[in-house]
Amino acid sequence: MASIQIDDKSIDFQPGQSIIQAASNAGVYIPHLCYHPEFTAHGSCRVCMVEVNGRQVSACTTEAQDGMQISHMSDDLQQTRKQVLEMLFAEGNHVCPSCEKSGACTLQSVAEYCGMLTAEFTFQYPQREIDASHEDFILDKNRCINCELCVRASRDIDGKSVFAIAGRGGQAQLIVNAVDGQLGSTDFSVQDRAASVCPVGSILPKHYGFVTPIGQRSFDLKPIEQQQVSGHEG
Amino acid sequence: MGKPDDIQQSEKQTEAIRFIQHTSDHSLLLQCLIKIQEAYLHIPADTVELLQQQLGLSYADINVVVEFYSFLSFEKSGDYQILISNNITDQFLGNQTLFKKLNSRLADVNVSIEYTSCTGLCDQGPAILVNGWAINRVDDERIEHIAELIEQRLPVDQWPSHFFEKEDNILRRDIQLSVECQPGAAIKTAIQQGREQSLETLEAAGLKGRGGAGFSTASKWRFCAQTEAGQRYVVCNADEGEPGTFKDRVLLNQYAHDVFEGMTVCAAVIGATRGLVYLRGEYRYLLPQLQQVLQQRRDDGLLGAHILGEDLAFDIDIHLGAGAYICGEESALIESLEGKRGIPRIRPPFPVVSGYLGQPTVVNNVESFWSVSRIMLLGADWFAGVGTDASKGTRLLSISGDCRDPGIYEFPFGVTVTEILAACGGEQTQAIQMAGAAGTTVLARDFERRMCHEDLATGGSFMVIGRQRNLLDMLANFSNFFTHESCGFCTPCRVGTQLIDDIICCFKQGQGSTSELQQLNDIAKLMQQNSFCGLGSSAPTAFLNALQQSPELFSAHGPLDDNPQFDLTAAVAEYEQLVATLSGDLR
């Protein structure tokens, strides 16, 4: 059987699997945000970087090759991941103290896992809106990290394409498929896969906040490195 | 009062609507939008509805495309839209003064005036686009004329033709520019040689892609030809967006036949029946003449079902871009050809395996195809006889900036910067910027470095920076450019470009500190290593060059402090203003 070597661990894989899939199956956690086992990888967040042949590549978009030597926990990589995470925090308005998603937020948990203490980059404090027009959900763009999981879920699983990314560069942001730009004008619904896939607090149920007590929240109960390996992805 | 251009505009509008009504292929979305934008100077809501119906697309599908491209907009910003080219060489030529002058001269008419990325007229700037039409050498006299025409409300396509004349400025010819090719001759050779022999010729010539990445053209074609597929495509990348490059514009203007010839050779070799030219929106004015050339070639049997009477079918369409530097990246270009946002694709698979519409596709630069036509005629030895071991032949350089004779120069690979400067009359040169904003800064002490893949690789841009310039201005121009042109897909590039722009701005105002310098270094390295595509990984090159080679740039205002220079006075200005205006009268 084909195998790769991640740090000191030898891991078997099926041909065609990406490095992150192979690692996840073997219980090796590679921090990631835009990757999700249910969806096609698209490699935009740049958190799941690993080192192959002296080059940093994203583990979600790189196919595992027999005999590949992969470095995963080097100081350099941790530094890289930390800096990418710092960028995400500096770019948006991530006010963890008052966010309902806190304790169940993948961005927060990945950053804590990677040892990020603060984002030292200049905070951008972008002006972004909250769309509360939908009966059951709010869309808080302040917290969006452009991972496009909702875009992919709505398009590939729900068959609705409710979400998309518009604009480019720093202006690139989540929009919904409605002329008035309001989630309430789309056919988005509670049953959608896109309704539960957001790794941060951007798409959240309405009239519902902080109902899970501290200590019982998703990542309070089970740390991310145990949750986000094969079969446990939220 | 009726506007004289109303009728004219509405004819265009009718034409655009008619075009959409006859279109059902959603990969033509971008082309439809470009036509609408041209006719209405924005994208009206009812045309979006029509597009949705015709192309079977959702509102969001269309919205994201409009929001992606600089030249498309839902809002109409004026009856005339003036875009001022903002390459650093345009800045050298006074485009900021031009901006002020245009604003004051045209203050009373409904005109929007903004900056845009390099328009490819650096050897004859400052340049502007008026409703998409490029005008070079905008001096006081031209400003006055333009103002009068606008005041008369004359549609831009009825302006005197001399406004739109461009100079080719070919100032040095080497082996390639000194030959004339008979249309059809290269195709004939290729057919005679057959696929394998043609590939061997190209291989022996050592032709590498002229876009800048330097991948072997023969290998690319071979991969494509070897991939099983129902259809293959030849794509010519004429999205010449790298600041300071304009040689493709000249080739398309003067050597369009040879470029199409090269594409046809490619089609013959890889077995493609369809070719596409992706022409940057800034070169839109070349479209009619290019269409003419294509028609002539069809008439001459050089395109169509039986080229040269042989069993070779191939034709070429031209797609326009709409203001997006990222579309010069081949996978983003393919996305754009498919009518979508120009977001780079995950590679592998490479376009040669899965490109346009998922089929094997060769994407080559204008100059590459142009060279192909010559190599097929004159042979591999002719071409490989000049250049260096790893960089065969010659290439075209677009030279601009602080030199006596900006223009197009053909040089063999291996030429030194000193030799290039001598040729173009670059004196008192502080530095040159090789390969555009994403390229390498070479300081005077390194002018013996050579242009070739082994040393200074280039996509053809060569900008000369005189002693009188502040390199920080150039860095600020570049950081601004990348902030505007990052597609926003991956984190390092989307956020990094903004952060770098802030930091450079800070140093320009003399307010940087050691922590900003450290951050600049961290961000640049992160982008270089970790970006999703070449735009992100090459964007920080100039900043890293500056950090390594000329750190003194950042401490021009004195030794750097460890503490940031927080500007308290500026930060309390709003409060003081508020107190001054509000507290008094409300008491």
Next chain:
Amino acid sequence: MKGKIKIATTSLAGCFGCHMSILDIDERLIDLVDIVEFNRSPLTDIKHASQCDIGIIEGAVANSENVEVLREFRRECKTLVAIGACALNGGVPAMRNHYSLTECIKESYLDGIGLDNPMVPNDPDLPKLLDKVHPVQEVVKIDYFLPGCPPPADMIWKMLTDLLAGREPVFTPQQIYYD
């Protein structure tokens, strides 16, 4: 034996929750007395920091006085530690950055509910408000950062004991919170 380690603390635009979290070290506060001396702090009547080993900053930078105090701390403290979300990233106070200062002031003093004599406070004895709220590292160099709203007492204790022992404070993921 060396003299006691001098610590100064201050709160800028914050809620004092971080200072409360310092007090949440509970009985360990009593142990601390043997090794540290508190200089300027809301807990003492010393009004200006001078020659301190460690300065602890809570809160974001929202007015001219915050800037002055922060600079004083940088000048007088060998090691500067920023604690809590407000100091690190502006936290909740920085939510006002979504509006202009003018809008915020108008809401509180001119257009608010149940106001008598609406006007903008403008006495020269009041510090001037900044147009935007800033994290502390945008004003002075910070040596260490402790996230959290507030950082848990155990994290503060670890930071203090590490610094007092001359160790670089290092935290495991389980010790790091942003909320």
Next chain:
Amino acid sequence: MTKITIDPISRVEGHGKITLHQDENQRITQARLHISEFRGFEKFIQGRPYWEVPVMVQRLCGICPVSHHLAAAKAMDRLVGVSQLTPTAEKMRKLMHFGQVLQSHALHFFHLSSPDLLFGYDDEVRHRNIIGVIEDHPELAKQGVLLRKYGQEVVRMTAGKRIHGTGAVPGGINKHLSITERDELLKDIDQIISWSQNAVELFKTIFLRNREYHEQFALISSNMFSLVQADGALELYDGGLRARSADNALIFDQQNPEKYLDLIHEHVESWSFMKFPFIRSLGVDKGWYRVGPLARVNNCDSIDTPLAEQQRVEFKALSADGIVQYTLAYHWARLIEVLHCAESIKQLLHDPDLQGEDLLVKGDMQAVGIGVIEAPRGTLFHHYEINEDGLIKKANLIVSTTNNNQAMNESIRQVADVYLDGRELTEPLLNQLEVTVRAYDPCLSCATHALGKMPLQVDLIDHQGHTTQSLSKA
């Protein structure tokens, strides 16, 4: 003229400053407490979803976050159309609140104010703080630290963490108290009650030792304002509004807190970011009042826990006319409340409702929600209006300390007139001004929710208004 500034006022929670103006004869011409910070909560909360509010607005204050958390949660209960919580939810919130008042009062007395009382106002600056107390009175200091710790643990077990937890949600609470948690709290409660009693006794002894001085210090005559239970008993979490005049007559009683705007408005002055609330029927000049422990213990007719009730009776006997106006008696009343909280916690812990599973109720959405609570420092008003999407469109917060704004200024003026007027100003003299402010336990952190900071500073200003000397208390 001389202007004197005390900046920052220390050993208080938050930021503020005092300025005094002295003329050439050292006569005090002006004394003011300035609140010098602005945070703009009322604005930036606009556009946020209402269900985030209880967690977000507690960031007004890290000393009494629970007060804001609960006041906002009460307002949110109204927004979601709930007027009666489940017994478990109601009692969990009360338990959280008692824990919070206990810790906050303990913090204020032991960590911040006790140095003045134990060492005197003129003690050395270096020593006059909690560290000094730990050094000189280790047992007392330890009791103070542990009392506060206990209160914080009650908060942790009800809200999930000690500072800025999440317990209360619109229409209820997110957890009950487990048996393990209950038992852990029960283990120490008798000790806590006994230490609380000691603290009242200690203060009583200190106060009575120099009774006349303590009574006269910062003495002003004010209206008293607070919530009371339906039977007039002391109430911290709910109840009706009662105001009593300085001569002990009721101005109003059992008023619905949601009608607060009929009763009070806020006045703005140019020299403070903190506004000045007043009872509308009496006007700006006469309508100012005091809130907090002194007002509550004066205002109520009884306390429903036995030990605290005994102490209340004794307290009320201090004054012949039935209303205790002594500013320093704030501490006394505060410690009576500590005892009351400790007793109430014990009662609640024995209530099996705390282990109930029924945590939440829902009703029909409303557009306006007003929640009023007695925070440690006094009556606290949270008022929110939402749009049809559930986003906040208007907010009004009147925090406890703001209610005491005028009273603190009056007290400072009194001290300045009586003790500072015509004298060379020294640090101990100036500290008396801080002692005055400290008695109110002003939470300047809360008070500055709108804007920013409150230091104490003394500047000397000449008759043209120029600062000639700055006597900052370093």
